[in-house]
Structures are given as C-alpha cells and as structure tokens.
Amino acid sequence: MSIPPPANPALLDISDVSKSFGTVEVLRSVSLQVTRGEVVTVIGPSGSGKTTLLRCVNFLESYDSGSIRIDGKEVGFRDTGTRQRRSERDLAKMRAETGMVFQSFNLFPHLTAAGNIMLGLRKVRGKSSTEARAIAEHWLGRVGLAHKADSLPAELSGGQQQRVGIARAVAMEPKILLLDEITSALDPELVGEVLEVVRSLAEDGMTMVMVTHEMAFARDASSRIIFMADGGVSAAGPPAEILGTEIDNERLRSFLARFRASHF
Amino acid sequence: MGYTLNFNLIWRHFEKLWGGLLLSLELAVISIAIGIVIGLLLAVWYVSAGRLVRTAIAAYVEFIRNVPLILLVYLVFYGLPTVVDIAYSAQTSFIATLSLYSGAYLVEVFRSGLEAVPRGQLDAGKAIGLTPWQRLLHVRLPTMLRITLPALSNTFLSLFKDTSVASVISVPELTYGAQWINFNTFRIVEVYLVVTAMYLLTGYALLYALRLVERRFRAAH
Secondary structure, rough: OOOOOOOOOOOOEEEEEEEEEOOOOEEEEEEEEEOOOOOOEEEEEOOOHHHHHHHHOOOOOOOEEEEEEEEEEEEEEEEOOEEEEEEHHHHHHHHHEEEEEEEOOOOOOOOHHHHHHHHHHHHHHOOOOHHHHHHHHHHHHOOOHHHHHOOOHOOHHHHHHHHHHHHHHOOOOOOOOEEOOOOOOOOOOHHHHHHHHHHHHHOOOOEEEEEEOHHHHHHHHHOOOHHHHOOOOEEEEEEHOOOOOOOOHHHHHHHHHHHHHHOO | HHHHHHHHHHHHOHHHHHHHHHHHHHHHHHHHHHHHHHHHHHHHHHHHHHHHHHHHHHHHHHHHOOOHHHHHHHHHHHHHHHOOOOOOHHHHHHHHHHHHHHHHHHHHHHHHHHHHHHHHHHHHHHOOOOOOOHHHHHHHHHHHHHHHHHHHHHHHHHHHHHHHHHHHHHOOHHHHHHHHHHHHOOHHHHHHHHHHHHHHHHHHHHHHHHHHHHHHHHHHO
C-alpha cells in the first residue's frame, strides 16, 4: 500500500513519540511538525523532556514508540516499519542531515576552531583539506571569528566556543539545526553575541528547533513556541499568543509567572 | 674501614654493562611496543564489548597484576615449554612475558583514559555524522592520549626498570652484567654503584624525553 505524500510535507515530523527512563515517562506521545524555514522554540520547566525530545531528533537518544521523520525518512529505525534500529553507518548518515549545538559546547579539545569545523566536512562530506579549510574560514567569518581559526578551544571564551560550535554545525549544511540550551552555560554578557548569530541564521531561512530559557529571544526570533510540561506538549502557538497574558493554560501561566519572577 | 673502593676492575669489564644497558633498552622498547598494541586493542574492545569480553579482559589484567613479574618469567620460561611443545630463547621468552605484563597495565591506563573522554564530545562526534570508527579515531583516541600521557610516562619508566628481572633467566641485560662482574671480581659495592648510576641516568633521560613529548603534545593540541 502506498500513501500519497501530503501537499506540504513537514521537514521534521515527530509523531506520537513516547519514551521512558525506567519507570519515569519523559516523553508522552509528543507530536510536532516543523516546516522548512520555521524557527520553533521549545520552552518548559526543567525535567519536562525538552532536551530529550531534541536528542531524539538526531537519535542521540532512542525512543520507545512513535516515529521521527526528516524529509519523510525515519531517523533511527529502518524504513521497513519494524522498529529495527538502523545500522551505525546509516545512523551516521542520517545524523549528518541534522546539526546540533550543545549547552556545554562540546568542541573537540585537540582541534583548532577551524579543525573542529573541518573534521565533519572531511570525514563525512568527503571534502578535500583545502575545500574544508575554505568552508571553515567562511563560517568562522560568519560568526565573527575569522581571526581565531587557529586557536584551540581552551584559548577561546565561552561565547567564542559556542560560536565555533554553531559554525561546526551549520558548515555541514544540515536540513535542520537543533539548539539545546546553547546560552545556558554562558556568562550573561556573552549571551548576546551567540544569539546574534542564531538570529542571522534564522534570517537566512535555516530551519531550527531550539530549547531555550531566553524568553525575549524566543519571542523575537521564533515563528512558533511549544510549551512542554511533564513530557507532553501542553501548549503550542505563535509567540504573541503563548507568551501573551490571555493564554488559557494554568501550567503555562504559572511557569511564565515563576520565570518572570526570577528573571526580571 | 678496611675496604677501599677500586673501580678499575669495573672499567675493565665495562662492555658487559654497556652492552647490558643497550639490551635492557631493547627489551623495554620491544615489550612496550607490543604491550601498547595489546593494551590499545583490549581497551577499545573492553569499552565497546558486552559482559563476557569485559570479564575475560578483566581476568587477564587481574591475573597479571596480582602475580609477581619474576614468577611470570619463570612460568613462561621454565613452565610453558614443559607442557607445550615450544622452544624459545630466554630473551624471546622474557620479551613475551614483559609484553603480556605491560599489556595488562596499559589496558588499565588506556581503558580509564577512554572512559574519561567526556560524553559530550562523543555526542558531538555523532551529531556531525561520524561513524563509530571515525569517532574512535578522530575524537576518542586523541583525547584519551592527552588524558593518559602522564600515566603512560610512569608506566614506561617502571617497565624499563622491570627488565632487570630478565637476569634471573640469564638474559645478559644490565643487572645480569652487574652480577657477572660481581661473581668474577667480588667488587660488589663498586659494580652496584655503577649500575645504579646507569639505571638512574637512563631513567632520568627517558623521563625527560617523555616530558618533552608531553609538552609538545600539549602545545600542538
């Protein structure tokens, strides 16, 4: 049986995904569609499953049921529909379609800024060293670090490391970029420079799903906000609606109230 | 004091000591090289394998670590050929023993280094689409090496000193050379003074060289 593709297929299609760690249900039948060019922000109290959801999208975490498709292709399981895990080679190929930026940067400490970006370009994309270097320099320029190409991560500030982290992810030309609380480990004065880079990527039409606690940024930069609570999607909608005062969702209201109390 | 130091007899037989030192170094280098291969392979296997393999590797490590080296040397040189039909020289036998011995210690060094590589770096490797083999080669091993270099230097140095055990099966390395001179000249104080100085200087030189490697490695990475 073949199903005709929908008219406007979602680039990322998360449907009915559930996952438990032991007896704790971290994701309860989460569904989320993201179309090309959208910037979706996921907010919610800690432990609500935001990061886990993001890590399921590139299969850094597996899930118990449901499906996650990028461009119609199941990410972690074989296309046969049997929930048979893909081979490691296939998984690697699928993961190269998404980029991820981490809360703790996770740069490779033995490689320079350019080296960090070049590794995937060379080993996964098969670029020559010269090509990879040119691409790395281009992206380092984009994030304002052209002069730091040969610096080691240890020689860079947190904000600079995170910008290299972003450059490393986007240089691979992923279909979708996953941002996991990328400013949470930064000193307040360094947050702005990182968000500026994200904003410019959004303007370029990069599809993004980000988990963040930067509400002001979420309001300005996202096309949609998802509020997660207890492993499920509790509310979803445009920023004005979700962060507005009219919203009829007790959990969201108390989350935002607590959030405002601690941040403003 | 009725004893006067007389080094003349030592210098007359110095080629025994010099040749012995060179052989000690040769034994150490070959055994450590084989030990590194054993250690790396088993450590990588250990961190990615199931319980059965882990238990087997742990058993090997524990066996070697809990039996004195001298006993292992006797077992391999005298014991093994009496039950199995093989013949080897004392030198080959000692290299085999010290290789197995250093392998066990190096498995431990490499394994703890591999396990100390932060999870986040492996995630980052996965996220850019590296295969498990590429992650091992380009992310995990380089970081592991940085973590383990100081411990490696110590292990290498103590393995170099362990070559002196080869004297018990008459491999003519440095300590054996000392014993030979002692038996033949009765200059026990002089010969052991000289040999101690030779171990000391060589050990220092080795450690200094390894420190240089460490520093260069840190600067280059």
